[in-house]
Amino acid sequence: MLAIGDKVVYPMHGAGVIQAIEEHEVLGERQLYYILTMPFGGMKVMIPMQSVDNIGLRDIIAEPEVQRVIDILQTAPVPVNVSWNRRFNACLVKLKTGSIYEVAEVVKNLMSRDQVKKLSTGERRLLDTAKQILVSELVLVCRRDPGSVEEWVHDLCQENTPGN
Structure with a gap:
């Protein structure tokens, strides 16, 4: 309980x-x-x-599990060549699992896609939701403020973006 x-x-x-x-x-x-x-x-x-x-x-996850989140965010995303609504639905399914690792995948993939081609309004909202979910858990696990965690997540995702 x-x-x-x-x-x-x-x-x-x-x-x-x-x-x-x-x-x-x-x-x-x-x-x-x-x-x-x-x-x-x-x-x-x-x-x-x-x-x-x-x-x-x-x-929430234990502090040692943060490394797995970092690894996911730093790994290059797998290119997905399906319509935006299929991508959107696949991302939504991952968010609904409640798994921080699935949420980190969504953040990584959508942030990377946004660098290559701007996201649709629906995907932009989904990215914002996913980032908020991810950052909120990392704030509590790492005992850091939301602004610094959001910047940290952004920096980790930038490391896997082609051309950076």
Whole structure:
């Protein structure tokens, strides 16, 4: 069971800290909720305790696992020659897994693609979401501020971009 102070990842939203456990009535039903505070903008999210297993809430990665994220970001992306909507859907599937490694792949691939050819509006939003998810977890794992982590991720991805 999760406790106040635990650092967790909520797939498609990012990482945060459980600030409280509160009872709320929603649609006439009273139940307990984890109150999760996200590092970006201090957004608060209510997660029903009974739904935790179904939504894929997980603990943040351990500090030694950051190296695997770095390795993914520094590895050259594999060129994908499919339509933008197939790329978009493939990226969305990866984000929904909640895996930081899958999210890092999405960030790397979309950032690289953006260097070669500007992303569509949908892919740009997907990249922004993926970066926010990735950075939010790395902020909590590495105990650094969001700005420096975002710059670090950008620099790591630049290392694998052709022509840099």
